[in-house]
Amino acid sequence: MGETVYLGIDLGTSRTSVTSSTGVRTTVWSYVGYPEDHVARKMLGGRDVIYGEEAVENRLSVKLVRPLAAGVIDTQGAQADLNKKAVKDLIEHVISLAQVPAGNTIYAVIGAPAEASVDSKAEILDAASNFVDSLIVCSEPFAVAYGLDFLRDTLVIDIGAGTTDLCRVHGTMPKAEDQRTHNVAGDAIDHTLAERIRQKHPEAQFSIHAIRQFKERHASVTRNMDVAEVTMTVAGKPQQFDITQEMYDACYTIVPPTVA
The missing domain is CATH 3.30.420.40 (ATPase, nucleotide binding domain)
Incomplete structure (x- = not known):
């Protein structure tokens, strides 16, 4: 056995x-990717499904879910x-x-x-x-x-991509009133940051995946945060940008619904 x-x-x-x-x-x-057609399936070695980073890298050849x-x-x-x-x-x-x-x-x-x-x-x-x-x-x-x-006197705040979850722990299994969820989380920060960058630097070119990497490297809700300097392309050429204020503004959007 x-x-x-x-x-x-x-x-x-x-x-x-x-x-x-x-x-x-x-x-x-x-992420899960399913080949769009037989050509895509052949390119992927005959596989009917791929996962994770590989699925994102091949997003033009698969139905990305x-x-x-x-x-x-x-x-x-x-x-x-x-x-x-x-x-x-x-x-x-x-x-x-x-x-x-x-x-x-x-x-x-x-x-x-x-x-x-x-x-x-x-x-x-x-x-x-x-x-x-x-x-x-x-x-x-x-x-x-x-x-x-x-297991007691604890407040857990779990910031994910789709939701921010809060749980008060006080020595027993949590009840409904001990738990809260709201939808201002990582993805919402990504979209806010992308919009702020477009407003400040309309010439810059970037993908939402690049925005996520910027956030994971520089995210902060303190005014004394380190300078957030990133590389984006302009007319096909790499260029440095200071997005410190945009990063702070986007990240801070998670605070009000969390402490409310």
Whole structure:
């Protein structure tokens, strides 16, 4: 009889991480790509699906899906069925990265936004149920507090890409009134920063992926932040720009809804 392997999965808007009781820890970008046609499939070595950074790099050749763009699985929009398929494929992929030997029993915990609805949690359970033997979905910020043994007098603020989640921990399992979620998070900061840069430097050329890299390198909500100097192209030539004020303004938008 095989051993029992425990997995913790952070199914994030931007990145998905898995850690196992066997010591494996890895992270992939939360993107799934499906070849547009037979030419794209041939270019990708005959594969029907690719993941993460590779999917983004080949976005012109694939139908690129970011199934958790709003922090939960979008099951209402035009791409509802595709999102459900992409989440299942992404979960199967990250579980395969955990390198669980065949025949072992898999117990998994998947984190969800603090105020995720019952339907949202049910969608996650449905997406993962075929790949594990037992599964629970729990509040992401509470999982952080529990893992760090911060079980009382603690406020966890989990800033993700799609949502910012807050959880008050006071020695018991958190109730609904102990948890809050709002949608001003990493993606919103990216779009605000991009708009501020367009207003200040209309000649600069950049992608949203470049904006995300600028943010991850220079993000701050202090007036005494280091200078945020980045390289963008102008008429095809690289040029240095100081975006310190734009970076501060964009990042600070997360503060009011978090402290309200």
